Amino acid sequence: MLVQILNGLVYGGMLYVLSVGLVLIFGLRRVVNFAHGGLFMLGAYVGYAAYGIGGFWAAIVASIVVLGIFGIVLDRLVFRALQKQEPMVTVLVTFGLLMVLEDFVQSVWGKDLLTFTTPPSLSGTVAIGAVSFPVYRLVVIAAAVIVVGGLSAWLKLSRAGLYVRASSVDPVTTAMQGVDTEHLSALVVGVGAALAGLSGVIAAPLLALSPSMGSTILIESFIVVVTGGLGSFTGAFVAAMVIGQLHNLGVVFVPNIASMVPLILMVGVLIWRPAGLLGAKA
Amino acid sequence: MTLLQFEGVCSAYGSARVLHDVSLSVSKGERVAILGRNGVGKTTVVNTCLGLASMQSGRMAFLGRDVKAVRTFTAARSGLSVVPQGRRIVSNLTVRENLILGGAPQRKGRWSVDEVFRLFPILKERAETPGTAMSGGQQQMLAIGRALMSNPDLLILDEPSEGLAPVVVDELGETLVKLASGGMSILLIEQNFGLVHKVAERYYVLSKGSVVEEGKLAGLSMETLKKHVAV
Ligand SMILES: Nc1ncnc2c1ncn2[C@@H]1O[C@H](COP(=O)(O)OP(=O)(O)O)[C@@H](O)[C@H]1O
Ligand SMILES: [Mg+2]
Numbered sequence: 001m002l003v004q005i006l007n008g009l010v011y012g013g014m015l016y017v018l019s020v021g022l023v024l025i026f027g028l029r030r031v032v033n034f035a036h037g038g039l040f041m042l043g044a045y046v047g048y049a050a051y052g053i054g055g056f057w058a059a060i061v062a063s064i065v066v067l068g069i070f071g072i073v074l075d076r077l078v079f080r081a082l083q084k085q086e087p088m089v090t091v092l093v094t095f096g097l098l099m100v101l102e103d104f105v106q107s108v109w110g111k112d113l114l115t116f117t118t119p120p121s122l123s124g125t126v127a128i129g130a131v132s133f134p135v136y137r138l139v140v141i142a143a144a145v146i147v148v149g150g151l152s153a154w155l156k157l158s159r160a161g162l163y164v165r166a167s168s169v170d171p172v173t174t175a176m177q178g179v180d181t182e183h184l185s186a187l188v189v190g191v192g193a194a195l196a197g198l199s200g201v202i203a204a205p206l207l208a209l210s211p212s213m214g215s216t217i218l219i220e221s222f223i224v225v226v227t228g229g230l231g232s233f234t235g236a237f238v239a240a241m242v243i244g245q246l247h248n249l250g251v252v253f254v255p256n257i258a259s260m261v262p263l264i265l266m267v268g269v270l271i272w273r274p275a276g277l278l279g280a281k282a
Numbered sequence: 283m284t285l286l287q288f289e290g291v292c293s294a295y296g297s298a299r300v301l302h303d304v305s306l307s308v309s310k311g312e313r314v315a316i317l318g319r320n321g322v323g324k325t326t327v328v329n330t331c332l333g334l335a336s337m338q339s340g341r342m343a344f345l346g347r348d349v350k351a352v353r354t355f356t357a358a359r360s361g362l363s364v365v366p367q368g369r370r371i372v373s374n375l376t377v378r379e380n381l382i383l384g385g386a387p388q389r390k391g392r393w394s395v396d397e398v399f400r401l402f403p404i405l406k407e408r409a410e411t412p413g414t415a416m417s418g419g420q421q422q423m424l425a426i427g428r429a430l431m432s433n434p435d436l437l438i439l440d441e442p443s444e445g446l447a448p449v450v451v452d453e454l455g456e457t458l459v460k461l462a463s464g465g466m467s468i469l470l471i472e473q474n475f476g477l478v479h480k481v482a483e484r485y486y487v488l489s490k491g492s493v494v495e496e497g498k499l500a501g502l503s504m505e506t507l508k509k510h511v512a513v
Binding site for chain 2: 159162163165166168169170172173174175176177178179180181
């Protein structure tokens with residue numbers, strides 16, 4: 001049972017790091033980013049390439065840096081123009097982008113499953129009470145905790161974080177106060193993409209790498225964002241943790257419908273609280 | 283020095299032109315009012331300064347410098363601070379955070395969070411509450427305090443008395459007079475003649491997007507002023 005709960009935390013933590021990027025991008029650009037799963041997948045592959053050259057920590061750094069820069073470029077070239085468009089255009093363009101990324105990765109690395117081995121220094125298990133648990137999975141939980149803490153501190157305590165919060169509810173008033181909200185949005189999309197890259201690379205040793213690995217997790221990530229309340233960071237955290245648990249408990253107790261459990265939760269929340277668990281009241 | 287100058291400005295939202303050939307100016311130390319009924323384009327004057335309405339022709343200058351490619355953040359960084367119509371307090375920020383947001387241009391000067399708290403002690407009491415959880419009058423104080431945080435050369439207020447009780451409007455007038463006597467230049471957009479009379483020394487009347495009247499307030503009775511605006 002303890003192992004199941006810990007595994008739920010691992011999955012929930014990974015989901016949170018991915019989903020919070022979606023929340024950031026939606027908050028500042030009002031763009032629902034279907035390409036986010038592609039960024040996750042690209043992060044895993046960039047990490048895979050860097051791992052071969054400089055080891056695990058190089059993989060982490062490379063994914064964060066490459067995806068962060070890619071995010072800023074994406075904001076300048078695509079998202080900035082999308083914010084004035086109809087939602088349907090946004091869906092089509094970002095979904096198209098996901099496919100382009102998948103094709104790109106497939107042409108470079110092929111479509112066969114690749115394994116990203118757990119770094120030797122983090123393999124092995126530790127005893128927690130009566131059970132033993134893989135060290136690497138604890139590292140994933142720790143990474144999620146660091147992202148939660150770091151992001152909350154940045155948003156709550158720094159000037160830039162204050163501008164981000166202000167801009168996510170009222171970009172025009174924020175700009176009136178002298179903040180360059182375009183610049184800020186590019187930075188935030190960069191951070192969101194870097195977090196997608198980070199979640200991809202930390203998830204890589206737990207999953208097999210394939211060009212389509214991003215599409216699967218994208219669905220659950222959207223469920224997290226919608227369930228938590230669009231635009232709510234705390235909501236995304238709570239939803240990711242709940243869905244992480246449901247995901248694992250579902251696999252154990254109701255294996256036939258496990259993949260439907262998070263979906264059922266989302267539908268329930270939408271009926272009971274349309275704005276999401278912690279979303280602003282509409 | 284001329285802090286804000288419009289010369290033959292035509293301004294529009296998309297293809298819908300709202301301002302026609304508007305010329306006006308506010309110099310350092312002046313208190314100027316813009317009067318006019320609903321929908322005549324008063325807010326559009328502000329929106330043109332903020333790049334929210336696009337200037338199609340004419341010339342606009344902030345502190346004597348021509349502004350060509352205006353962005354929404356340009357005015358605040360150049361020293362023109364706006365207290366927008368409807369106050370626009372940011373709802374997910376506390377009172378203190380709204381003030382810090384106003385300090386974004388990081389221009390040097392006497393105004394700081396503590397200095398705003400000295401001007402409006404009630405804001406200090408409510409410092410950690412959400413900005414929108416206060417009364418209309420308190421929110422107006424916060425909007426003014428937030429605008430002061432950038433240490434502006436010109437304070438632009440768009441219908442600050444809107445929705446406030448008469449006694450609160452009186453207090454607002456006193457605050458503005460106090461700021462003016464401290465050397466602050468003010469552009470006051472208003473429909474409340476009492477407030478205009480108390481604060482401003484010069485006025486423009488706007489009608490259907492054009493300046494139809496301008497003059498000095500000294501010696502002008504409230505009745506005459508009302509007649510001018512009713513054109
Ligand atoms: N964002 C906008 N888009 C299009 N038209 C607008 C917009 N804001 C105002 N208008 C139009 O411009 C005209 C002037 O509006 P405004 O400047 O807000 O008037 P006032 O502040 O004097 O009441 C009105 O006819 C109004 O309908
Ligand atoms: Mg108006």
